[in-house]
Amino acid sequence: xxxxxxxxxxxxxxxxxxxxxxxxxxxxxxxxxxxxxxxxxxxxxxxxxxxxxxxxxxxxxxxxxxxxxxxxxxxxxxxxxxxxxxxxxxxxxxxxxxxxxxxxxxxxxxxxxxxxxxxxxxxxxxxxxxxxxxxxxxxxxxxxxxxxxxxxxxxxxxxxxxxxxxxxxxxxxxxxxxxxx
Amino acid sequence: xxxxxxxxxxxxxxxxxxxxxxxxxxxxxxxxxxxxxxxxxxxxxxxxxxxxxxxxxxxxxxxxxxx
Amino acid sequence: xxxxxxxxxxxxxxxxxxxxxxxxxxxxxxxxxxxxxxxxxxxxxxxxxxxxxxxxxxxxxxxxxxxxxxxxxxxxxxxxxxxxxxxxxxxxxxxxxxxxxxxxxxxxxxxxxxxxxxxxxxxxxxxxxxxxxxxxxxxxxxxxxxxxxxxxxxxxxxxxxxxxxxxxxxxxxxxxxxxxxxxxxxxxxxxxxxxxxxxxxxxxxxxxxxxxxxxxxxxxxxxxxxxxxxxxxxxxxxxxxxxxxxxxxxxxxxxxxxxxxxxxxxx
Numbered sequence: 436x437x438x439x440x441x442x443x444x445x446x447x448x449x450x451x452x453x454x455x456x457x458x459x460x461x462x463x464x465x466x467x468x469x470x471x472x473x474x475x476x477x478x479x480x481x482x483x484x485x486x487x488x489x490x491x492x493x494x495x496x497x498x499x500x501x502x503x504x505x506x507x508x509x510x511x512x513x514x515x516x517x518x519x520x521x522x523x524x525x526x527x528x529x530x531x532x533x534x535x536x537x538x539x540x541x542x543x544x545x546x547x548x549x550x551x552x553x554x555x556x557x558x559x560x561x562x563x564x565x566x567x568x569x570x571x572x573x574x575x576x577x578x579x580x581x582x583x584x585x586x587x588x589x590x591x592x593x594x595x596x597x598x599x600x601x602x603x604x605x606x607x608x609x610x611x612x613x614x615x616x
Numbered sequence: 617x618x619x620x621x622x623x624x625x626x627x628x629x630x631x632x633x634x635x636x637x638x639x640x641x642x643x644x645x646x647x648x649x650x651x652x653x654x655x656x657x658x659x660x661x662x663x664x665x666x667x668x669x670x671x672x673x674x675x676x677x678x679x680x681x682x683x
Numbered sequence: 684x685x686x687x688x689x690x691x692x693x694x695x696x697x698x699x700x701x702x703x704x705x706x707x708x709x710x711x712x713x714x715x716x717x718x719x720x721x722x723x724x725x726x727x728x729x730x731x732x733x734x735x736x737x738x739x740x741x742x743x744x745x746x747x748x749x750x751x752x753x754x755x756x757x758x759x760x761x762x763x764x765x766x767x768x769x770x771x772x773x774x775x776x777x778x779x780x781x782x783x784x785x786x787x788x789x790x791x792x793x794x795x796x797x798x799x800x801x802x803x804x805x806x807x808x809x810x811x812x813x814x815x816x817x818x819x820x821x822x823x824x825x826x827x828x829x830x831x832x833x834x835x836x837x838x839x840x841x842x843x844x845x846x847x848x849x850x851x852x853x854x855x856x857x858x859x860x861x862x863x864x865x866x867x868x869x870x871x872x873x874x875x876x877x878x879x880x881x882x883x884x885x886x887x888x889x890x891x892x893x894x895x896x897x898x899x900x901x902x903x904x905x906x907x908x909x910x911x912x913x914x915x916x917x918x919x920x921x922x923x924x925x926x927x928x929x930x931x932x933x934x935x936x937x938x939x940x941x942x943x944x945x946x947x948x949x950x
Binding site: 448449450451452453454455456457458459460462463464465466467469470471473474475477478480481484485488 | 735756816
Protein backbone atom coordinates (compact mmCIF):
# COMPACT_ATOMS: atom_id res chain seq x y z
CA UNK A 436 0.00 0.00 0.00
CA UNK A 437 2.87 2.26 -0.58
CA UNK A 438 0.81 4.43 -2.92
CA UNK A 439 -1.13 5.79 0.02
CA UNK A 440 1.98 7.45 1.29
CA UNK A 441 2.51 11.13 1.04
CA UNK A 442 2.65 12.83 -2.32
CA UNK A 443 6.39 13.25 -2.30
CA UNK A 444 6.75 9.50 -2.41
CA UNK A 445 5.02 9.20 -5.75
CA UNK A 446 1.37 8.45 -5.07
CA UNK A 447 -0.61 6.25 -7.38
CA UNK A 448 -2.11 8.68 -9.85
CA UNK A 449 -5.43 6.87 -9.78
CA UNK A 450 -6.07 7.56 -6.12
CA UNK A 451 -7.81 10.91 -5.96
CA UNK A 452 -7.30 13.50 -3.38
CA UNK A 453 -10.70 14.16 -1.88
CA UNK A 454 -10.04 17.89 -1.97
CA UNK A 455 -9.38 17.81 -5.67
CA UNK A 456 -12.79 16.30 -6.19
CA UNK A 457 -14.39 18.84 -3.92
CA UNK A 458 -12.68 21.85 -5.46
CA UNK A 459 -13.34 20.76 -9.01
CA UNK A 460 -16.94 19.89 -8.28
CA UNK A 461 -17.53 23.19 -6.53
CA UNK A 462 -15.83 25.09 -9.32
CA UNK A 463 -17.84 23.26 -11.92
CA UNK A 464 -21.09 23.85 -10.09
CA UNK A 465 -20.33 27.54 -9.63
CA UNK A 466 -19.60 27.81 -13.34
CA UNK A 467 -22.75 25.85 -14.14
CA UNK A 468 -24.74 28.23 -11.99
CA UNK A 469 -23.25 31.29 -13.66
CA UNK A 470 -23.80 29.82 -17.08
CA UNK A 471 -27.39 28.84 -16.34
CA UNK A 472 -28.17 32.14 -14.76
CA UNK A 473 -26.43 34.62 -17.04
CA UNK A 474 -24.63 33.25 -20.06
CA UNK A 475 -27.25 30.98 -21.58
CA UNK A 476 -30.14 33.46 -21.21
CA UNK A 477 -27.96 36.17 -22.71
CA UNK A 478 -27.06 34.11 -25.77
CA UNK A 479 -30.58 32.77 -26.12
CA UNK A 480 -31.80 36.33 -26.07
CA UNK A 481 -29.34 37.27 -28.79
CA UNK A 482 -30.56 34.35 -30.87
CA UNK A 483 -34.15 35.27 -30.21
CA UNK A 484 -33.59 38.92 -31.06
CA UNK A 485 -31.83 38.05 -34.27
CA UNK A 486 -34.50 35.58 -35.22
CA UNK A 487 -37.16 38.15 -34.54
CA UNK A 488 -35.27 40.77 -36.52
CA UNK A 489 -34.96 38.44 -39.47
CA UNK A 490 -38.55 37.32 -39.20
CA UNK A 491 -39.63 40.95 -38.77
CA UNK A 492 -37.72 41.85 -41.94
CA UNK A 493 -39.31 38.97 -43.73
CA UNK A 494 -42.73 39.96 -42.51
CA UNK A 495 -42.12 43.53 -43.62
CA UNK A 496 -41.03 42.39 -47.06
CA UNK A 497 -44.05 40.14 -47.22
CA UNK A 498 -46.30 43.03 -46.25
CA UNK A 499 -44.72 45.27 -48.87
CA UNK A 500 -45.22 42.58 -51.44
CA UNK A 501 -48.82 42.12 -50.42
CA UNK A 502 -49.32 45.87 -50.63
CA UNK A 503 -47.78 45.97 -54.05
CA UNK A 504 -49.99 43.12 -55.13
CA UNK A 505 -53.02 44.89 -53.74
CA UNK A 506 -52.05 48.10 -55.51
CA UNK A 507 -51.55 46.23 -58.73
CA UNK A 508 -54.92 44.55 -58.28
CA UNK A 509 -56.54 47.88 -57.60
CA UNK A 510 -54.84 49.39 -60.58
CA UNK A 511 -56.03 46.50 -62.72
CA UNK A 512 -59.52 46.89 -61.38
CA UNK A 513 -59.48 50.58 -62.08
CA UNK A 514 -58.22 49.95 -65.55
CA UNK A 515 -60.92 47.40 -66.09
CA UNK A 516 -63.62 49.67 -64.75
CA UNK A 517 -62.31 52.53 -66.86
CA UNK A 518 -62.39 50.30 -69.87
CA UNK A 519 -65.92 49.24 -69.03
CA UNK A 520 -66.94 52.81 -68.52
CA UNK A 521 -65.40 53.84 -71.79
CA UNK A 522 -67.24 51.05 -73.47
CA UNK A 523 -70.44 52.08 -71.78
CA UNK A 524 -69.93 55.66 -72.80
CA UNK A 525 -69.20 54.63 -76.33
CA UNK A 526 -72.29 52.47 -76.33
CA UNK A 527 -74.36 55.27 -74.96
CA UNK A 528 -72.95 57.68 -77.46
CA UNK A 529 -73.70 55.29 -80.22
CA UNK A 530 -77.24 54.79 -78.95
CA UNK A 531 -77.66 58.50 -78.57
CA UNK A 532 -76.32 59.06 -82.05
CA UNK A 533 -78.68 56.41 -83.35
CA UNK A 534 -81.58 57.98 -81.58
CA UNK A 535 -80.56 61.42 -82.82
CA UNK A 536 -80.30 60.11 -86.32
CA UNK A 537 -83.62 58.33 -86.00
CA UNK A 538 -85.19 61.42 -84.56
CA UNK A 539 -83.73 63.56 -87.27
CA UNK A 540 -84.89 61.09 -89.86
CA UNK A 541 -88.33 61.03 -88.39
CA UNK A 542 -88.45 64.73 -88.13
CA UNK A 543 -87.22 65.04 -91.68
CA UNK A 544 -89.77 62.59 -92.94
CA UNK A 545 -92.50 64.32 -90.95
CA UNK A 546 -91.32 67.61 -92.34
CA UNK A 547 -91.13 66.18 -95.78
CA UNK A 548 -94.64 64.77 -95.43
CA UNK A 549 -95.82 68.07 -94.12
CA UNK A 550 -94.15 69.91 -96.95
CA UNK A 551 -95.54 67.45 -99.43
CA UNK A 552 -98.96 67.79 -97.93
CA UNK A 553 -98.70 71.54 -97.94
CA UNK A 554 -97.54 71.49 -101.48
CA UNK A 555 -100.34 69.18 -102.43
CA UNK A 556 -102.81 71.35 -100.61
CA UNK A 557 -101.44 74.42 -102.26
CA UNK A 558 -101.48 72.69 -105.57
CA UNK A 559 -105.01 71.53 -104.99
CA UNK A 560 -106.07 74.98 -103.90
CA UNK A 561 -104.32 76.57 -106.75
CA UNK A 562 -105.77 74.08 -109.05
CA UNK A 563 -109.20 74.69 -107.69
CA UNK A 564 -108.79 78.45 -107.93
CA UNK A 565 -107.27 78.09 -111.35
CA UNK A 566 -110.15 75.84 -112.31
CA UNK A 567 -112.60 78.32 -110.98
CA UNK A 568 -110.97 81.29 -112.60
CA UNK A 569 -110.42 79.31 -115.72
CA UNK A 570 -114.05 78.31 -115.77
CA UNK A 571 -115.20 81.87 -115.48
CA UNK A 572 -112.64 83.20 -117.87
CA UNK A 573 -113.09 80.43 -120.39
CA UNK A 574 -116.85 80.95 -120.06
CA UNK A 575 -116.57 84.67 -120.63
CA UNK A 576 -114.10 84.15 -123.38
CA UNK A 577 -116.13 81.45 -125.02
CA UNK A 578 -119.29 83.44 -124.65
CA UNK A 579 -117.67 86.50 -126.13
CA UNK A 580 -116.19 84.37 -128.84
CA UNK A 581 -119.39 82.60 -129.49
CA UNK A 582 -121.30 85.88 -129.40
CA UNK A 583 -118.98 87.29 -131.86
CA UNK A 584 -119.21 84.25 -134.07
CA UNK A 585 -122.88 83.68 -133.72
CA UNK A 586 -123.66 87.35 -133.55
CA UNK A 587 -126.35 86.63 -131.27
CA UNK A 588 -126.35 88.46 -128.11
CA UNK A 589 -125.67 86.32 -125.40
CA UNK A 590 -126.11 89.03 -122.99
CA UNK A 591 -128.87 87.19 -121.45
CA UNK A 592 -127.08 85.73 -118.51
CA UNK A 593 -129.33 82.85 -117.99
CA UNK A 594 -128.85 81.64 -121.47
CA UNK A 595 -125.22 82.21 -121.64
CA UNK A 596 -124.52 80.37 -118.45
CA UNK A 597 -126.59 77.48 -119.74
CA UNK A 598 -124.57 77.40 -122.89
CA UNK A 599 -121.35 77.57 -121.00
CA UNK A 600 -122.39 74.75 -118.73
CA UNK A 601 -123.26 72.63 -121.67
CA UNK A 602 -120.04 73.39 -123.31
CA UNK A 603 -118.09 72.58 -120.22
CA UNK A 604 -120.00 69.37 -119.79
CA UNK A 605 -119.10 68.50 -123.30
CA UNK A 606 -115.54 69.39 -122.56
CA UNK A 607 -115.59 67.23 -119.49
CA UNK A 608 -117.05 64.34 -121.37
CA UNK A 609 -114.48 64.79 -124.04
CA UNK A 610 -111.74 64.89 -121.48
CA UNK A 611 -113.01 61.81 -119.79
CA UNK A 612 -113.20 60.03 -123.06
CA UNK A 613 -109.62 61.06 -123.70
CA UNK A 614 -108.56 59.80 -120.29
CA UNK A 615 -110.20 56.42 -120.78
CA UNK A 616 -108.83 56.06 -124.21
CA UNK B 617 16.96 -2.69 -17.71
CA UNK B 618 14.43 -1.68 -15.17
CA UNK B 619 10.74 -1.18 -15.54
CA UNK B 620 7.62 -3.12 -15.14
CA UNK B 621 5.56 -5.70 -16.94
CA UNK B 622 2.47 -3.61 -16.30
CA UNK B 623 3.56 -1.14 -18.93
CA UNK B 624 3.83 -3.98 -21.42
CA UNK B 625 0.42 -5.20 -20.29
CA UNK B 626 -1.02 -1.79 -20.91
CA UNK B 627 0.61 -1.66 -24.32
CA UNK B 628 -0.99 -4.98 -25.21
CA UNK B 629 -4.41 -3.89 -24.04
CA UNK B 630 -4.11 -0.75 -26.10
CA UNK B 631 -3.64 -2.79 -29.28
CA UNK B 632 -7.14 -4.21 -29.07
CA UNK B 633 -8.71 -0.93 -28.23
CA UNK B 634 -6.81 0.83 -30.99
CA UNK B 635 -7.88 -1.64 -33.64
CA UNK B 636 -11.44 -1.57 -32.41
CA UNK B 637 -11.70 2.20 -32.41
CA UNK B 638 -10.13 2.31 -35.84
CA UNK B 639 -12.67 -0.18 -37.20
CA UNK B 640 -15.56 1.70 -35.67
CA UNK B 641 -14.56 5.03 -37.16
CA UNK B 642 -13.76 3.43 -40.52
CA UNK B 643 -17.21 1.85 -40.64
CA UNK B 644 -18.78 5.15 -39.61
CA UNK B 645 -17.01 7.06 -42.32
CA UNK B 646 -17.85 4.50 -44.96
CA UNK B 647 -21.51 4.54 -44.12
CA UNK B 648 -21.71 8.31 -43.84
CA UNK B 649 -19.92 8.70 -47.15
CA UNK B 650 -22.40 6.31 -48.70
CA UNK B 651 -25.42 7.81 -47.03
CA UNK B 652 -24.76 11.27 -45.63
CA UNK B 653 -28.27 11.67 -44.22
CA UNK B 654 -27.69 8.77 -41.83
CA UNK B 655 -25.09 10.76 -39.93
CA UNK B 656 -27.49 11.94 -37.25
CA UNK B 657 -28.63 8.46 -36.41
CA UNK B 658 -25.16 7.00 -36.50
CA UNK B 659 -23.31 9.59 -34.48
CA UNK B 660 -24.63 8.66 -31.01
CA UNK B 661 -24.12 4.99 -31.82
CA UNK B 662 -20.61 5.75 -32.99
CA UNK B 663 -19.68 7.38 -29.74
CA UNK B 664 -21.37 4.77 -27.60
CA UNK B 665 -19.47 2.03 -29.37
CA UNK B 666 -16.25 3.97 -29.36
CA UNK B 667 -16.56 4.62 -25.63
CA UNK B 668 -17.25 0.98 -24.96
CA UNK B 669 -14.30 -0.25 -26.98
CA UNK B 670 -11.96 2.31 -25.58
CA UNK B 671 -13.00 1.25 -22.11
CA UNK B 672 -10.85 -1.85 -22.59
CA UNK B 673 -7.73 0.20 -23.16
CA UNK B 674 -8.55 2.40 -20.20
CA UNK B 675 -9.09 -0.64 -18.02
CA UNK B 676 -5.64 -1.77 -19.10
CA UNK B 677 -4.22 1.52 -17.93
CA UNK B 678 -5.99 1.18 -14.61
CA UNK B 679 -4.61 -2.32 -14.16
CA UNK B 680 -1.14 -1.02 -14.99
CA UNK B 681 -1.42 1.42 -12.15
CA UNK B 682 -2.97 -0.73 -9.47
CA UNK B 683 -0.50 -3.57 -9.90
CA UNK C 684 9.04 2.71 -4.21
CA UNK C 685 6.31 1.50 -6.41
CA UNK C 686 7.43 -0.53 -9.28
CA UNK C 687 5.16 0.44 -12.08
CA UNK C 688 5.93 1.45 -15.57
CA UNK C 689 5.47 5.14 -15.12
CA UNK C 690 7.35 5.65 -11.93
CA UNK C 691 10.88 4.61 -12.40
CA UNK C 692 12.61 4.07 -9.14
CA UNK C 693 14.72 6.99 -8.21
CA UNK C 694 17.92 6.52 -6.35
CA UNK C 695 21.59 6.58 -6.96
CA UNK C 696 20.97 5.62 -10.55
CA UNK C 697 23.36 6.99 -13.08
CA UNK C 698 22.45 8.29 -16.51
CA UNK C 699 19.10 9.49 -17.74
CA UNK C 700 16.30 9.65 -15.27
CA UNK C 701 12.80 9.90 -16.66
CA UNK C 702 10.49 12.38 -15.00
CA UNK C 703 7.95 10.90 -12.64
CA UNK C 704 4.53 11.83 -11.45
CA UNK C 705 6.16 13.75 -8.65
CA UNK C 706 7.78 16.08 -11.11
CA UNK C 707 4.37 16.78 -12.52
CA UNK C 708 2.37 17.06 -9.36
CA UNK C 709 3.91 20.00 -7.72
CA UNK C 710 3.93 20.28 -3.96
CA UNK C 711 1.07 22.14 -2.38
CA UNK C 712 1.28 25.86 -1.80
CA UNK C 713 -0.11 25.49 1.67
CA UNK C 714 -1.75 22.75 3.64
CA UNK C 715 -4.45 22.69 6.25
CA UNK C 716 -4.69 19.23 7.62
CA UNK C 717 -5.36 16.96 4.69
CA UNK C 718 -6.43 19.93 2.59
CA UNK C 719 -3.45 20.73 0.43
CA UNK C 720 -4.01 23.76 -1.71
CA UNK C 721 -1.88 23.51 -4.81
CA UNK C 722 -1.38 25.06 -8.17
CA UNK C 723 -3.94 22.74 -9.68
CA UNK C 724 -6.75 23.97 -7.43
CA UNK C 725 -5.81 27.53 -8.17
CA UNK C 726 -6.05 26.75 -11.85
CA UNK C 727 -9.49 25.17 -11.44
CA UNK C 728 -10.76 28.31 -9.79
CA UNK C 729 -9.08 30.45 -12.39
CA UNK C 730 -10.80 28.49 -15.14
CA UNK C 731 -14.18 29.28 -13.61
CA UNK C 732 -13.31 32.95 -13.72
CA UNK C 733 -11.96 32.72 -17.28
CA UNK C 734 -14.94 30.92 -18.76
CA UNK C 735 -17.57 32.92 -16.91
CA UNK C 736 -15.72 36.18 -17.51
CA UNK C 737 -15.17 35.63 -21.20
CA UNK C 738 -18.71 34.63 -22.02
CA UNK C 739 -20.31 37.29 -19.89
CA UNK C 740 -18.04 39.83 -21.54
CA UNK C 741 -18.86 38.46 -24.97
CA UNK C 742 -22.58 38.59 -24.34
CA UNK C 743 -22.69 41.90 -22.51
CA UNK C 744 -23.85 44.01 -25.43
CA UNK C 745 -26.27 41.59 -27.03
CA UNK C 746 -25.63 43.36 -30.29
CA UNK C 747 -27.59 42.35 -33.34
CA UNK C 748 -24.45 42.59 -35.43
CA UNK C 749 -21.86 40.90 -33.26
CA UNK C 750 -18.45 42.30 -32.46
CA UNK C 751 -15.47 39.99 -32.82
CA UNK C 752 -15.61 38.89 -29.20
CA UNK C 753 -19.31 38.36 -29.29
CA UNK C 754 -18.97 36.41 -32.50
CA UNK C 755 -16.46 34.04 -30.92
CA UNK C 756 -18.71 33.67 -27.91
CA UNK C 757 -21.70 32.98 -30.09
CA UNK C 758 -19.76 30.44 -32.09
CA UNK C 759 -18.75 28.58 -28.92
CA UNK C 760 -22.24 28.75 -27.55
CA UNK C 761 -23.75 27.70 -30.86
CA UNK C 762 -21.46 24.69 -31.02
CA UNK C 763 -22.43 23.50 -27.55
CA UNK C 764 -26.08 24.26 -28.18
CA UNK C 765 -26.58 22.96 -31.69
CA UNK C 766 -23.99 20.35 -32.56
CA UNK C 767 -23.78 18.86 -29.06
CA UNK C 768 -27.25 19.52 -27.74
CA UNK C 769 -29.75 19.77 -30.53
CA UNK C 770 -28.34 17.18 -32.88
CA UNK C 771 -27.56 14.48 -30.36
CA UNK C 772 -30.13 14.84 -27.61
CA UNK C 773 -32.87 15.75 -30.07
CA UNK C 774 -34.65 18.97 -30.88
CA UNK C 775 -37.55 18.38 -28.51
CA UNK C 776 -35.60 17.78 -25.30
CA UNK C 777 -32.22 19.47 -25.51
CA UNK C 778 -33.07 22.87 -24.04
CA UNK C 779 -32.61 22.07 -20.30
CA UNK C 780 -29.21 20.46 -20.91
CA UNK C 781 -27.61 23.26 -22.87
CA UNK C 782 -26.09 24.94 -19.79
CA UNK C 783 -24.64 21.66 -18.57
CA UNK C 784 -23.11 20.78 -21.94
CA UNK C 785 -21.82 24.28 -22.44
CA UNK C 786 -20.26 24.40 -18.98
CA UNK C 787 -18.75 20.94 -19.30
CA UNK C 788 -17.18 21.67 -22.65
CA UNK C 789 -15.63 25.01 -21.86
CA UNK C 790 -14.62 24.12 -18.31
CA UNK C 791 -12.76 21.05 -19.57
CA UNK C 792 -11.38 22.87 -22.58
CA UNK C 793 -9.84 25.63 -20.51
CA UNK C 794 -8.54 23.19 -17.95
CA UNK C 795 -6.99 21.07 -20.69
CA UNK C 796 -5.45 23.98 -22.51
CA UNK C 797 -3.58 24.92 -19.34
CA UNK C 798 -1.32 22.07 -20.33
CA UNK C 799 -0.17 23.92 -23.44
CA UNK C 800 0.18 27.41 -22.05
CA UNK C 801 3.78 28.21 -21.20
CA UNK C 802 4.52 28.76 -17.50
CA UNK C 803 1.22 27.20 -16.49
CA UNK C 804 1.76 23.90 -18.25
CA UNK C 805 -0.38 21.82 -16.03
CA UNK C 806 -3.54 20.25 -17.38
CA UNK C 807 -5.79 20.17 -14.37
CA UNK C 808 -7.37 16.95 -15.49
CA UNK C 809 -4.10 15.12 -15.03
CA UNK C 810 -5.12 15.10 -11.41
CA UNK C 811 -7.53 12.23 -11.36
CA UNK C 812 -9.71 13.80 -8.69
CA UNK C 813 -10.85 16.54 -11.05
CA UNK C 814 -11.79 14.06 -13.72
CA UNK C 815 -13.66 11.97 -11.15
CA UNK C 816 -15.54 15.02 -10.00
CA UNK C 817 -16.75 15.84 -13.49
CA UNK C 818 -17.67 12.24 -14.23
CA UNK C 819 -19.59 12.00 -10.97
CA UNK C 820 -21.56 15.13 -11.82
CA UNK C 821 -22.23 13.78 -15.30
CA UNK C 822 -23.23 10.35 -13.96
CA UNK C 823 -25.57 11.75 -11.35
CA UNK C 824 -27.15 13.98 -13.99
CA UNK C 825 -27.84 11.40 -16.63
CA UNK C 826 -28.95 8.70 -14.23
CA UNK C 827 -31.12 11.22 -12.41
CA UNK C 828 -32.66 12.49 -15.63
CA UNK C 829 -33.28 8.96 -16.82
CA UNK C 830 -35.01 7.90 -13.61
CA UNK C 831 -37.05 11.08 -13.51
CA UNK C 832 -38.16 10.87 -17.13
CA UNK C 833 -38.81 7.16 -17.39
CA UNK C 834 -39.22 5.91 -13.86
CA UNK C 835 -36.81 3.61 -12.10
CA UNK C 836 -38.00 0.37 -13.67
CA UNK C 837 -38.12 1.50 -17.27
CA UNK C 838 -34.80 3.25 -16.98
CA UNK C 839 -33.01 0.17 -15.73
CA UNK C 840 -34.84 -1.98 -18.23
CA UNK C 841 -33.60 0.28 -21.01
CA UNK C 842 -30.11 0.25 -19.58
CA UNK C 843 -29.77 -3.47 -19.04
CA UNK C 844 -32.12 -5.18 -21.48
CA UNK C 845 -31.50 -4.36 -25.11
CA UNK C 846 -34.50 -5.28 -27.20
CA UNK C 847 -34.54 -7.82 -29.99
CA UNK C 848 -32.66 -10.51 -28.11
CA UNK C 849 -33.96 -13.98 -27.32
CA UNK C 850 -34.95 -14.11 -23.64
CA UNK C 851 -32.47 -16.84 -22.76
CA UNK C 852 -29.57 -14.59 -23.57
CA UNK C 853 -30.75 -12.05 -21.02
CA UNK C 854 -29.26 -14.27 -18.34
CA UNK C 855 -25.81 -13.39 -19.62
CA UNK C 856 -26.66 -10.04 -21.08
CA UNK C 857 -28.13 -8.32 -18.07
CA UNK C 858 -25.00 -8.48 -15.90
CA UNK C 859 -22.82 -7.48 -18.84
CA UNK C 860 -25.01 -4.57 -19.80
CA UNK C 861 -25.30 -3.49 -16.19
CA UNK C 862 -21.56 -3.60 -15.80
CA UNK C 863 -20.88 -1.76 -19.01
CA UNK C 864 -23.58 0.88 -18.67
CA UNK C 865 -23.72 1.50 -14.96
CA UNK C 866 -20.18 0.90 -13.76
CA UNK C 867 -17.69 1.04 -16.59
CA UNK C 868 -19.32 3.98 -18.29
CA UNK C 869 -18.70 6.54 -15.55
CA UNK C 870 -15.28 5.10 -14.77
CA UNK C 871 -14.07 5.32 -18.34
CA UNK C 872 -15.76 8.67 -18.73
CA UNK C 873 -13.46 10.05 -16.08
CA UNK C 874 -10.40 7.98 -16.85
CA UNK C 875 -10.39 8.75 -20.56
CA UNK C 876 -10.04 12.41 -19.78
CA UNK C 877 -7.52 11.82 -17.06
CA UNK C 878 -5.40 9.35 -19.00
CA UNK C 879 -5.09 11.44 -22.14
CA UNK C 880 -4.13 14.53 -20.20
CA UNK C 881 -1.82 12.69 -17.88
CA UNK C 882 -0.18 10.57 -20.53
CA UNK C 883 0.21 13.39 -23.01
CA UNK C 884 1.70 15.68 -20.46
CA UNK C 885 4.07 13.05 -19.22
CA UNK C 886 5.17 12.25 -22.77
CA UNK C 887 6.00 15.90 -23.40
CA UNK C 888 7.88 16.04 -20.16
CA UNK C 889 9.87 12.97 -21.04
CA UNK C 890 10.80 14.42 -24.42
CA UNK C 891 11.71 17.78 -22.89
CA UNK C 892 13.77 16.36 -20.06
CA UNK C 893 15.50 13.98 -22.43
CA UNK C 894 16.47 16.91 -24.63
CA UNK C 895 17.75 18.78 -21.66
CA UNK C 896 19.70 15.77 -20.44
CA UNK C 897 21.26 15.15 -23.82
CA UNK C 898 22.43 18.73 -24.16
CA UNK C 899 23.49 19.43 -20.62
CA UNK C 900 24.93 16.18 -19.44
CA UNK C 901 25.70 13.80 -22.25
CA UNK C 902 27.46 16.28 -24.47
CA UNK C 903 29.43 15.55 -27.59
CA UNK C 904 27.83 13.28 -30.10
CA UNK C 905 24.78 12.67 -27.96
CA UNK C 906 23.99 16.38 -28.06
CA UNK C 907 23.17 15.97 -31.72
CA UNK C 908 20.55 13.41 -30.78
CA UNK C 909 18.89 16.13 -28.72
CA UNK C 910 17.62 17.59 -31.99
CA UNK C 911 15.59 14.43 -32.48
CA UNK C 912 14.08 14.47 -29.04
CA UNK C 913 13.45 18.20 -29.28
CA UNK C 914 11.52 17.77 -32.53
CA UNK C 915 9.66 14.89 -30.96
CA UNK C 916 8.76 17.13 -28.05
CA UNK C 917 7.42 19.84 -30.35
CA UNK C 918 5.43 17.29 -32.32
CA UNK C 919 4.02 15.93 -29.07
CA UNK C 920 3.14 19.44 -28.01
CA UNK C 921 0.94 19.99 -31.04
CA UNK C 922 -0.49 16.50 -30.83
CA UNK C 923 -1.34 17.20 -27.22
CA UNK C 924 -2.91 20.53 -28.16
CA UNK C 925 -5.18 18.68 -30.54
CA UNK C 926 -5.97 15.98 -28.04
CA UNK C 927 -6.80 18.55 -25.40
CA UNK C 928 -9.51 20.01 -27.60
CA UNK C 929 -10.75 16.64 -28.80
CA UNK C 930 -11.00 15.21 -25.32
CA UNK C 931 -13.01 18.16 -24.09
CA UNK C 932 -15.32 17.59 -27.04
CA UNK C 933 -15.48 13.84 -26.52
CA UNK C 934 -16.30 14.17 -22.84
CA UNK C 935 -19.16 16.53 -23.58
CA UNK C 936 -20.30 14.50 -26.55
CA UNK C 937 -20.46 11.34 -24.46
CA UNK C 938 -22.36 13.24 -21.80
CA UNK C 939 -24.81 14.30 -24.50
CA UNK C 940 -25.09 10.73 -25.81
CA UNK C 941 -25.74 9.39 -22.32
CA UNK C 942 -28.32 12.08 -21.72
CA UNK C 943 -29.95 11.22 -25.01
CA UNK C 944 -30.22 7.61 -23.83
CA UNK C 945 -31.91 8.83 -20.67
CA UNK C 946 -34.28 11.16 -22.46
CA UNK C 947 -35.31 9.10 -25.46
CA UNK C 948 -38.08 6.57 -25.30
CA UNK C 949 -37.04 2.93 -24.98
CA UNK C 950 -35.42 1.49 -28.06
